Structure formats: structure tokens, C-alpha cells
Amino acid sequence: MALVGVDLTNPYYLKMKTDAEAEAKKLNVSLSVQTVASGAGADVETQQIESAVASGAKAILVMPFAEGINPAIKKARDAGVVVYAVDNPTNPTSAVDMSYVTGNRVVGKQLGAWVAAKVKGEHVNIAMLDVFADQTIPVDIDRDQGFLAGMGIDVKDENVKGDEAASGSFDGGTYTVICHQPTQATQDGGRTAMENCLSKNPDVNVVYTINEPSAFGAYQALKAAGKTKDVTIATFDGSCDGIDAMKRGELTVDAQTYPGKMAQLAMQAAVAQIKDGTKPSPSDGLDYYNSGSSLVTDDPISGVDSITSAEAAKLCF
């Protein structure tokens, strides 16, 4: 079995790798893990899929970066290899046998709905800190668009970031989207992006960030500008570093995801499918398996499910 496309500079993927290796021992399968550098593209991943097939892997778990890997996946499946997506789904989802993913759009919506309830009645100035400026990465699009939709904003084309009306109304008030800025999902990228947004409009009071590193960077920019008060910072990951940051008051709300669980479920299903051909079934009403998430906040709002940072600390990676 092969796990492809792992970026080991990110604790999220590190957790996925460690848990997958533990699960491999339990299931008695041999697992090869192929790592990539941050910012690697479809070409690198295509090669990794090809070499996994060449090495005789019966199943490949892939963390898809871009649609460009679909031909390589098709070749692998044609050769009789079981291919699952983990972490985020392929586009289209039917490119693989099954996707074990955080339903990023679903989670984004939950996060957006929480923020909308939190800032009800105010005019909000929203800064959107994405991964890239382009529209290539599904998780980038799904979280961004899910978040805005969750706030009750009309996102127009749900597969295009940044095409919503620059200002209008959301569930509970009026909004202006100040910026969509690329962060490369990193801490220094997050800081520069937030600084640029603050230059455009210093009254930003809702900050969406694609992941925790970019949220940490955004917090540094807000702190340097003396604007940490009354700003809602919403992000994704739920790592132990992130939960600590929330305890220090640097994050308002964090959607905790479970990378280890995705890999474990996918590996169990792959073993079953290789043995007797049982195809795994998706979550109700979806075309992928949603490994779930929880909203973490120490400022709960009645009517929206969430857990506290103390509870999340027991589940974090």
C-alpha cells in the first residue's frame, strides 16, 4: 500500500503519516510513504503514483493537489490498483474508488454559520486569507466558499473564489469582503497577507484563514497593528499548537479535523476491497466519506454545536 503526496513540514500530514504507519502494523500491510515539498504540484504527484504502481502497490492513498493527477489515477485503476483520496477529494470525486476526507465545504459552512451568529447585527469587514490566488486546490476553494456560504453570503459560482459581491448582506447584517489574499498556507505568508488587507481597510473585524499557520501569521499582523480586540479569527486544523493558541486568546474559533482517522478508515476499507472486492460506501447524501470535524471555541453560541479548547486538547494532533 502506498501513501502519496505527504508534506512533512506540516504537522497535520505528519500526524496522518504516523497514524497510517501504526495502522499498517495492525492490519499487517506494508506501507510506503512518499513525501513532497511544500508547494509541489501535480507533476510530482503523478510521478509518485506511477512509481507506486510500478512498485506493485495494491492500493494507493493519495492526497490530491490538483486535477492534473487524474490521468495517473486512471492508469493506476486500469491496472487494477485500488485508489482512494484522503484529506481532500479529487475533482470529480468519481476519479477515485472512494474519498476519505474532511468535508471541507461542510466544515467551512459550519464555521461560517458560527461566525455569522457571533457577529450578528454588526457591519462586518471580512479578510479572506487563502492558500493561493488561483483556483487550483479543492480544499482552498471548498473552505473559502463554504465559509462565505455558511455566513449566508451569495457566493455566485461555488467553484470560484472571490466572485461574490464585494459588499451586501449576510445572515444578520451587512458585510464587505476586504480582500482575498494568498498565504501559501504558511505563517509568514499569513502575516504579509493580513498586513496588506489591513492597509486596504484597517477596520477588518472577521478574519478567515485557510489553516492554523496562516492564522498565527495573521494574528501577528493584527497584534503589531494593535487590532486584536474585537476581531474574530476563524480557522481550520485543530492541532495542539492551535488549541494552545486559542487558550492564549489568539484564535476565536477553529474547526478541528482528524487526519489520523481519515488514513486509518481508508486503510481498513482498502484492505477489505483488496480481499473480497467490497466497495466502501459514502456518507449519507454525499459522494465521499466525511471523517468529520468539530468546531472548537471557548466562546460558545447557543444553538451551534461546539467543544471547548480543553476538550479539543484531548483530540488534537
Next chain:
Amino acid sequence: MTTIEVQPRTADEEFAERRRHIGQKIQHFVHRHPWSSPLAILIVTVMCFSAISAQFSAAVNLSLVLQQSAVLAAVSAGQVLVLISGGVDLSVGSLMVLTTLVVGKLSADAGLPDVIALLAGAAAGAALGAFNGSMIARFKLNPFIVTLGSLSIFGALVTLVSGGESIDAGKFGSLINLTGKSFKIAGFTFTWGIVVVAVLYLVLSYMLLQTSWGRHVFAVGDDSEAARLVAIRVSRVRMSVYIAAGVIMAIAGWVLIGRTAAASPQAATTVNLDSITAVVIGGTSLAGGRGSIIGAVVGSVLVTVFRNGLFLVGVDALYQNLAVGVLTIVAVGLDQWIRKVKA
């Protein structure tokens, strides 16, 4: 009867005072002062953005642009040195991140005092630079290939040393975090990181322009064979350049820690190529032997101003990269034109 003796003028003097049209005059001036054309572009760019966007010219934003430029400018200081010597260093970014992790681990995990951790970071930078230098100077390998290799090697070490985890600045002492602290002058906010970068450039300018070592670096970059014939120890000079660049990366790493408030393995993903862009825009020749230290600062600020300014005037981020790309090619084209200068 008195006669006025007119000394016949030499051909050299005649030639020096020949009539030149305006293009030649500019070409000549820019050839002698390679920083002048990027500076002119920077001034025009800042004026254009200021005219279009009031947010751009706000003191708060201009302060941010300088802060955002600091890390790139520090890295470019090392890169300009290497390019003048006729080499190139593609590993600068990962070398820098590796030194931040050395500093971070020694301070946060081993509990060493800040000064010791920072000095160890500088020593690590020197050692990694020496690795590049020895491959290039002693084993005569192509610098492009060597540093492409060390980019991967240092990148892998970053992952191995960090285990993918950032080290939060809260675990460091005040000296390591100094570069992130700020102070105000006349409405502008400066970080100590900017001060560190300014001092770095002053020292580097002195070393390159006022010492014999500096002249040797230029000579080796211009024509290494000629340098050898005048008894310059070429491989020693090359070695020293990469070691110095390694130490400069450690200083850049210190500035980076201040900026991200962490030692993060994911930081500075774009700085490897951006530093070459900044230095080339700043009037330094990729062919070696000709370059401007001041130009490297100007180039770094210009790249940052382009990204920040285009965003504030409402240009899509995708076009920001396009604009920086065009700027780079124009800069290289300008370099070619200037090199054709006659006398």
C-alpha cells in the same frame, strides 16, 4: 610678441569629450551606477501607486512595505555577494530556515542563552555555506547544480530537525525576539529587524568596496583566469564568499524569526528565487563581476512594493506575479544593454 602654446590634445581626451546623444549619456551613467535605474523605477512606481491609492501612501502601509522587505533584503545581501563573485546560490531560503531551527531548538529545547543560540545559528550558517563553497571552489562543480542539490538537502534537514513543528517565539528570550520589536519615528513604524538589515548592508558595502577582499571578489567574478594571473587565490575567495553568505543567511533567519514570531519549517517558501529577482532588478549581473549592493536593497523593496501596491490598487494577485516576471526580464534586458556601453 607672445605666443600662446596650445597643447595638442590626446586622442583619449578627444574621445572623452566627444558629443554623445542623450541615450548614450544615460547608458553611461547607469553603467557607472547600476543602482540608479532600479531606484528611478522604484520612485516612479511609488509615485504612481500613491497617485492611485491613498491607502498605499499611508505611513502605516509604507512602514509595512519596509517590514515585509526586510527578510528578502537580508537574503538578497547574501545573494548579491555570491552573484558578484560569479556564482549563484539557489539554497539561500532553506539554509536560512535551517539556521532559524538551530537557533530555535537550542533556545527552546536546550535552554541555552539567546546569544549562544544566535552564535550557534551563525556557525551553522557558516558551516552550511562552507559545504556549498567547498563543492564549488575545491571540487570545481557548477554552482547552479551544487546549490540546487543543497536546496533539497537543506530542505530535508529542515524537515528532519523540526519534525514539521514550528517553535513558538514565546519560548525564546528577548534578544532572539528583538528583530520583531518595533519603534516609531514620525508616524512610521520600524522594527529592529530593519535596523539589523541596514547594519548588515553597511558592513557588507564596506567589506566589498573598501577592502582588498572585496576587490578580489569583484575580480574573481569578472574574470577568474585574469584574477589567478594576478595572484588572487581564486578558490579561497570563492570559499569565503559562500561562508559569508551562510552567515548572512543566519542573520536573515534572525530577522525572519522576529517577523513570523516563530521558527517555522514552512517559512520563506518563495525567497530562493525572489532573492535572485531582487538582486538582478537591482542592477547586478548574473555573469558576475558587476553589481550593486545598494541595488539589492532597492530591488527587494521594489519587488515588495509591486506586490503590495498592485493589490491595493485592486489588481488580481495572479497579475502581481506576472508584473514581477515582466520586471525581471526588463531588468535583465537593461543589463545586456548597459554591458554594451562603449568606453
